[in-house]
Amino acid sequence: MQKTLDDNLAALAGSPLADTAACVGSLAAAAIELHRLIQNGGAEGGAEATGIGNSGGDLQKALDVAADRLFVEAARRSPVSFYGSEEQDEAVPMAPAGTLALAIDPLDGSSNIETNVSIGTIFSILPAGGEHAGADTVFRQPGRRQLAAGFFVYGPQLLLVLSFGQGTATYAFRPATGRFEVLIEAMAIPETAKEFAVNASNQRHWEAPMRRYIDDCLAGKDGPRGRDFNMRWVASAVADAYRIFLRGGVYLYPGDTRKGYSSGRIRLTYEANPIAFLAENAGGAASDGLNPILDIVPEGLHQRTPVVFGSRDEVLEVARYAADPDNLGERFSAFERPLAPL
């Protein structure tokens, strides 16, 4: 009998993670509904922009709003005291007795909604309470404090990549049983990368170390890296992440000189932190180019961060380029001074 998500969540009943498991269960039910909505042509108005901008300045699409509505309801069915979403400017207060805070990107890869390419949902579950009990403090916790994190991929299959801090697993939704079944019990990101994922159209806006890193990859086996690299860019972080978790690689969204992009495009609390948590628990790594993402103390719900995640050796390599901008081969990155154990 194939093991299911429900089995694994039920096994956490009565444990310190019981509330977190209950929250994951509600999110999974909402993701099944959202996948059905997407398969039926998406939200009323589909990919049309609503004309309303979200906190990040992106025009909200009807499906962004519909997804957010589904996950607000799921959070209300869970022991959640604060809901922080890409599609809501402020943290939304919920059950005062809730023990959890949920940071969420209801629809990841919005630019792909109308192109029928995989899109997703990314979530991070934090403890709420103590010095992190208020709307303005609850999402200012470093990613290391996450109780669980995950992302759903709405693609040819509906997948869930999930971690409670003890390894990372993948589940696949099976319409025949109506359940998420275990697809990969323990994901292990290959340590070395043969592929990089970056939006190369931004190259002229990058800082020198970043440009040099990509140039050296593109120079292939006759270049300083001594081997060939392939490139992929889906422009849905969840799809690029899942591919990298399976076969290795590195995803990069650096800061650049465009207005508003000094810290890149990816949001720390509901995109970088959950993906970093999943990556580290699958033997990979995630940095802001130099230092571990999970050690950053967020200053706000919608803060952006440069991000590099994937195969551990390659994330370290990128940090070496960043730590030695003049290519003197002398200075070290924070990564080279052993970090907190993963």
Ligand SMILES: O=P(O)(O)OC[C@H]1O[C@](O)(COP(=O)(O)O)[C@@H](O)[C@@H]1O
């Ligand atoms: O359009 P760009 O600059 O290539 O950026 C694509 C990146 O931005 C994102 O779409 C941002 O996420 P949202 O779609 O949730 O805003 C990532 O999924 C993706 O990796």
Ligand SMILES: [Mg+2]
């Ligand atoms: Mg996103």
Ligand SMILES: [Mg+2]
């Ligand atoms: Mg989004």
